[in-house]
Structure formats: C-alpha cells, structure tokens
Amino acid sequence: DIQLTQSPSVLSASVGDRVTITCRASQGINSYLAWYQQKPEKAPKLLIYAASTLQSGVPSRFSGSGSGTDFTLTISSLQPEDFATYYCLQLNAYPLTFGGGTKVEIK
Amino acid sequence: QVQLQESGPGLVKPSETLSLTCTVSGGSVSSGSYYWSWIRQPPGGGLEWIGYVYYSGHTNYNPSLRSRVTMSVDMSKNQFSLRLNSVTAADTAVYYCARYLTVSDYGDSLDYWGQGTLVTVSS
Numbered sequence: 001d002i003q004l005t006q007s008p009s010v011l012s013a014s015v016g017d018r019v020t021i022t023c024r025a026s027q028g029i030n031s032y033l034a035w036y037q038q039k040p041e042k043a044p045k046l047l048i049y050a051a052s053t054l055q056s057g058v059p060s061r062f063s064g065s066g067s068g069t070d071f072t073l074t075i076s077s078l079q080p081e082d083f084a085t086y087y088c089l090q091l092n093a094y095p096l097t098f099g100g101g102t103k104v105e106i107k
Numbered sequence: 108q109v110q111l112q113e114s115g116p117g118l119v120k121p122s123e124t125l126s127l128t129c130t131v132s133g134g135s136v137s138s139g140s141y142y143w144s145w146i147r148q149p150p151g152g153g154l155e156w157i158g159y160v161y162y163s164g165h166t167n168y169n170p171s172l173r174s175r176v177t178m179s180v181d182m183s184k185n186q187f188s189l190r191l192n193s194v195t196a197a198d199t200a201v202y203y204c205a206r207y208l209t210v211s212d213y214g215d216s217l218d219y220w221g222q223g224t225l226v227t228v229s230s
Contacts, residue, residue, distance in 0.1 A: 045220075055216075095171070
C-alpha cells in the first residue's frame with residue numbers, strides 16, 4: 001500500500017494567516033492526489049484534484065502543488081470557515097489511501 | 108446536482124453482517140464514467156477506503172477487508188450496496204458512500220459523498 005504522511009498533524013493559526021500543509025507519499029504517485037476538507041459531523045468535501053486543480057466552487061485562496069512524492073495544500077489567507085481537518089488522498093494505485101489528517105485550529 | 112444517501116441499521120451485533128445501501132439521485136449508477144465507492148471513518152479517526160463497485164458488477168476491494176466485503180449494484184433502484192460480514196467492535200465507524208470519478212490527466216477523485224451513517228458494533 002502507498003502510505004501518505006501529512007504534516008503537521010495539528011496546526012494552530014489565526015484568521016488571515018497563510019497556511020501550508022504537506023503530504024508525502026511513500027512512492028511516486030504522479031499527480032494522482034486530491035485534497036479534502038472535513039468539518040465535524042460532516043462528510044469530506046473535495047477541494048483539489050490532480051494535485052493542483054481547484055474543484056468548481058472552491059474559493060481561490062486554496063491552492064495545491066507538487067507531483068511525484070511531495071505535495072502541499074496552501075490556504076493564502078485563512079478564513080473562519082476554514083478551521084477544519086484536511087486530508088490528502090492518493091488515487092495512483094489500489095488500495096486508495098488517505099493521509100492521517102491535519103487539524104487546523106484557532107490560535 | 109448528484110446526491111448520495113446511505114441507509115441501513117445503526118447497530119449490528121458482533122459476528123453478524125453489516126449491510127448498507129447508498130441511493131443515488133441526480134445521476135445514474137449505470138453510467139460508465141463512474142465507480143461507486145465506500146469509505147469508513149472510526150470515531151475520532153482517519154479515513155479508510157473500503158472499495159468500489161462498477162455498474163457491470165466489477166469490484167475492487169481493499170485487501171485489508173477483502174475477505175469480508177461484498178459490494179453490488181442495483182440499477183433498477185439506482186442504488187449500490189455494501190455487506191461486511193463477521194463484524195467486530197473494530198468495524199464501528201461512520202460509513203460513507205461516494206462517487207469515484209476517473210478521468211484523464213490525473214483528475215481522478217471521490218467527488219460526491221453521502222452524509223455518512225454511523226454503524227456501531229455492539230451486543
């Protein structure tokens with residue numbers, strides 16, 4: 001199985017901060033990587049696919065980059081509604097696997 | 108707008124079979140463009156992909172659960188289903204169904220999700 005390691009596991013930040021989350025794959029996955037946002041008691045919401053393509057309707061303050069084994073999700077200016085847990089997902093090989101999650105909390 | 112909705116018992120006894128159904132609206136499970144997936148999340152834990160079923164009946168399961176999982180599609184009801192047998196407390200989780208989109212240029216994703224349903228395994 002391909003392992004995805006997210007860091008940090010918890011991130012404390014303030015409204016307006018620039019936030020970066022990383023996801024490292026145990027082997028190359030090309031650009032078969034998606035990012036999700038999950039709020040408590042809700043299903044994950046797709047933010048980015050193909051490592052850097054913004055899903056329709058997602059605010060432009062979210063961006064993704066990377067290919068191969070190293071990926072990042074950046075929120076350019078953190079908004080109150082962005083406090084949530086973020087997961088990466090690799091779709092390069094089966095079984096599909098998720099990162100362990102990064103909780104973005106209020107500083 | 109595609110919507111998915113999970114349904115099934117919220118409580119299952121140990122050693123019995125967990126059965127869930129996902130009803131799709133605003134789209135068709137018989138579309139050849141999509142696979143239909145199940146994902147689960149234990150309380151306070153991370154996400155685990157269980158597998159997918161295609162409209163043809165083709166399936167792909169996570170090896171960690173393969174011996175206990177069966178997925179199927181009912182095109183007449185626009186539904187797909189999950190069965191997980193011989194459950195234990197470790198199978199207690201929120202179970203999500205999702206649409207798995209595969210496209211060119213690395214654009215695969217689980218793009219639409221159901222709201223999730225909590226299944227507790229307990230006697």
